[in-house]
Amino acid sequence: MIKIAMIPARYAASRFPAKLMQLLGDKTVIRHTYDNTVATGLFDKVMVVTDSNIIYNEITSHGGKATMSIQQHESGSDRIAETVAGMDVDIVVNVQGDEPFVQKEPLQKLLAVFEGDAVQNVQVASLMQVLKDPKFISDPNYVKVVVDKNMNALLFSRSVIPYHRNQQIIPVYYEHIGVYAFRKQALVNFTNWPITPLEAVEKIECLRYLENGIPIKMVITQYMGIEIDTPEDLVRAAKLL
Template identity: 55%
Template sequence: MIPARYEASRFPGKLMQDLCGKPVIVRTYDAAVGTGLFDAVYVVTDSEIIEETIKEHGGKAIRSQKEHECGSDRIAEAVAPMDIDIVVNVQGDEPFTNGEDMVRVLQVFKEADSHKIDLASIMTPMLSLKEINNPNNVKVIVNEHDFALYFSRAAIPFPRELNAGVTYYKHKGIYAFRKQAIIDFAKLPMRPLEASEKIECIRYLEYGRIIKMVRSDSPALGIDTEADLNEARKVFKAGEAAI
């Protein structure tokens, strides 16, 4: 499931911006389908133009019937009548989604302690202070078993001791849920921490749910700004040139 809201607050209309010949949302849809891992892939949107664009490119789209606070709420509405077990949420601005990351996050639900886990997601190391200090990059800190402790747009942990050996992780916009977990999520009112940070995973933590983070070394390049879009175009063109 790919939630797609047209009026993004930081970069309105970004999902319909051109990314080397196709809109960003179509590139993300194609990437998800291209993994070959899913029985079906849908874009779930509040936008007529996004719905029509996906269908024009041969894809599947569902128009959400309600206003929603976040993408997971939108997906919960869409999957409620479906007979499915695992739901994967790929953010619409993640056109470089890859199968390797998807396999890792789905593997969580095959492990011995999977019954304890409500949600699995992906984190990747950040290597520069510019990345770490960018509020568009959501940071995550985890315990020794890679269960999430907190997510923030701030640099967490604060680097008071520069030689502490801390690795900073960026949260990638891919989540896997059991269907019932996302249905339950949508029934929970947003609390102050999520409202402040505008990070939907915080809602799970505020209500005592467990999030398993999976490490990935593949770069996390989501599109939040025009600068991100320009960088994505460079990466895409470089990939085409290498084929």
């Protein structure tokens, strides 16, 4: 089984422009993400896919692999699908460029759901972790996910889900971590579908799969560090580093 990791990297992020080129310690955010993904040793190839010459040069000038996307894309999945369309690959892992604390164990668990005869029906998988801080639970920058008893996603939202109506029950909140794994054909299919209503209103790309009836298998991880969405996240990441 050929497994590759693709890191979509857009320069002009709406909430925090040029966030991937911000220094975190002695390296940029995007280089931390790339180097830590390579260091897992899980992939036959790791590559950054970007619309920016600045990011492209940042990776290649330090010995990394990067490619420029040709078209304009609405989502990271669309961006990497353009690149993998002509590649001989079985599983594609989408590691978001703003995940500088990538670790081996969560990605290993994510890849494991595609192994063996019993999981041939798994087309898409992603990561989540328990979210406990009320500040982050209510923060729309933290995407929440609810799952069924088989750990398939029921809904992703920037709103607080589940809503805590019954005060006698303590709900578990899961934060969706923007790391996906796809069978190649599932990723190609994604790009052939139009943007769906929930995806458009929430600005959460994986809702396109759910709205087209494709289950997303969720994998719990204990810790994936800090995703860089805002300047405040960068400050928290620097302290963690």
